[in-house]
Amino acid sequence: MRNPKATLFLRHQRPPKKPKPKRKSDYVPGFNYIFQDGDLCKVGLSERPKTRRYFLSQEYEANLQIRAIVFTMNMRLTEKMMHRIFERSHYLRTKGLDGYTEWFQVNPWRVLRMQVTLFLLCWLVNFVYLVITVLVLMLFCSLLFR
Template identity: 80%
Template sequence: MRNAKASLILKHQRQPKKPKPKRKSDYVPGFNYIFQDGALCKVGLSETPKIRRYYLSKEYAANLEIRAIVFTMNMKLTEKMMHRIFEGSHYLRTKGLDGYTEWFEVNPLRVLLMQITLFLLCWLLNLAYLAIAVLILMLLSSLLFR
């Protein structure tokens, strides 16, 4: 009787949402993040980075520390640029785990460099998107109000 009651209580407790499956295109607005696990950092993308951290922490049995979460107009492009910039310190974790190819060996100076690089990349990319939007609006207004 006691186990049945406990299972009913567990059934009705609110479970955290699982992350959405990856879409065919992540070249959309969202967040890029840097999570740290000891001497390793993961650079990735997500629309919900804190939920992503929760599930990655469970999968890797680690308490991942958030080092950076930055909004960008193109999260996949930003992630690709970060991976390209830091490919010299690339590190493969246990094959088959979610995101196992996106880890980098770090020290405190490299973590700081990764944070600065991520903020600058996102800032420049967002500025470029804003400039393109302004140019399109100027072009449309010149065509409409001749």
């Protein structure tokens, strides 16, 4: 059996870059994701979710499964809403590990609910951004072409 890490390095020809630490400016376009490890799911944000999965898999020594990756215009806002919605099933992993506070206990139905909720939230956030953009453009055009 081939080593999956070796395959990854062969594909990229070098190890992927370590993900950036979270910062206040994450209220920008990017991806929200759901990764699953057994009966736990992690809801998070990243500009490069597959690279994030790779590093989290190494840190937690687990083979995290991708359950959802969705583009959104405001990844921090979407992540906060997801954490708020599912706060009853919140679970703390080993303290000190990267992202240890963003895990939730799940069963198959909750995973499905999380996926649907993430898709709907991202759709809603993207729609609101589109409406705001159109309204600003309309206002700008009405002022410019009076």
